[in-house]
Structure formats: structure tokens, C-alpha cells
Amino acid sequence: AQSVAQPEDQVNVAEGNPLTVKCTYSVSGNPYLFWYVQYPNRGLQFLLKYITGDNLVKGSYGFEAEFNKSQTSFHLKKPSALVSDSALYFCAVRDGSSNTGKLIFGQGTTLQVKP
Amino acid sequence: DTAVSQTPKYLVTQMGNDKSIKCEQNLGHDTMYWYKQDSKKFLKIMFSYNNKELIINETVPNRFSPKSPDKAHLNLHINSLELGDSAVYFCASSPGMVAFFGQGTRLTVV
16 A cells, blocks of 8 residues: 655754755555645645656755655755745655556645744 | 635534535646545545546545536535534646645534
8 A cells, every 4th residue: 555654743944954854655666756835724735746767856946855765765855944935745645556646645744944 | 817726715514514615627637636634634535536537436424425517627515514524625636647736625514
């Protein structure tokens, strides 16, 4: 069964410092991995995806993620955090057992960036 | 120019009532979804339609019934609402890989 784990409920970082939000996955077959962000009282916004190719994927708002097959991880990173990055971040994997496009989400990590 | 729009944004209703949430996408996508986000922010898929055909029906009480009159619309009807149905419901659409989400409907059952 496909699954995604985000081991940290909350990540705190000072503005200007680098940030990392962790994600590990378990899939059968090739992993299709995604990061979404949810701002308060808003829907989910797509940040970036890994389908194939380079292990370092660049996305919106200066975010990037590194796919590591041996560690089954897909951590989200940003070199310099902004206060406006404070939000709830979800890692997701596309269900590869069917062709439905169903996303399986991690439990979410709240990112708090302090000035 | 909203891509995926849901109405209403907020819905407060009494137990036992029947309510509907509407979703429309103007992106031309073939596939649409309903996800539920519970009080702990956990997101789980409920239903998916592809070109008006139901392709995902997770373990959801049969009080929940999706309806897709055309591929741009996927509505969610809920009968006999219960307190535990209180959640945020997200509609999404996808052309293939990436899903685009609506702003959500916060349903509160009192």
C-alpha cells in the first residue's frame, strides 16, 4: 500500500535561515511525488512534483525538493525562509496501483517562520 | 477567472438536514475529485469522476452522493447530516498529474 509520512508536526525557523520539511514515502512501483501548501482558510496550492529525471526539483516561490530513492525521501527545502512562507505543507504520492490520479497525503507539517 | 470554485464557502446546518456543495472547474480537465479534511487537517479522498463516470468511491457512508452533470461540475450531496461530518471539503480537478484544488467548503453540523 502506498503511504506518505511527515515526521514533524511543526517546523520553526527564523526568517532568512534555510528550511527543510521532511517527507518519506512507501510505494510499489515508480513514485510520483508532490508538495502542496495550504495557507489559512485557503485551498491547497501546488508547489512542485517529481515524476522522473533530476533528483532536485524546483518549484514555486523558491522552493525545491530533493528526491532520494535509497532513503525513500522527498524533503522540501528553501535556502532562505520568509515570514510569508508560514503555512501548512503537505507531501503527497500519487497512487500507482490504479490509473485514477488519487493522491495520498501525509499528515501535514506546519511551518512557522519567525521574524 | 477562478479555476476551481466551490459554493458555499461556509455551511452551518443542523443534524439530520440534507445539504449540497457545488463545484465547478473552468480548466477543461477530465477528472474531478472530492477530498475531506478533518479537524486534524488530515486529507483523504472521497470520490473521483472522469468524464462524468465514477472511478473512485472510497469507504464513505452512502449518505454522501456525488453527482457529475457534466465534466466541468462535480457536486456533493449529503443526506441526514451528522456531527462527525463537520470538516472542510475540497473539490479538485486534474488533467493528469497535478491536481488543482478549490478553496474548500467548511461544513459545520450543529
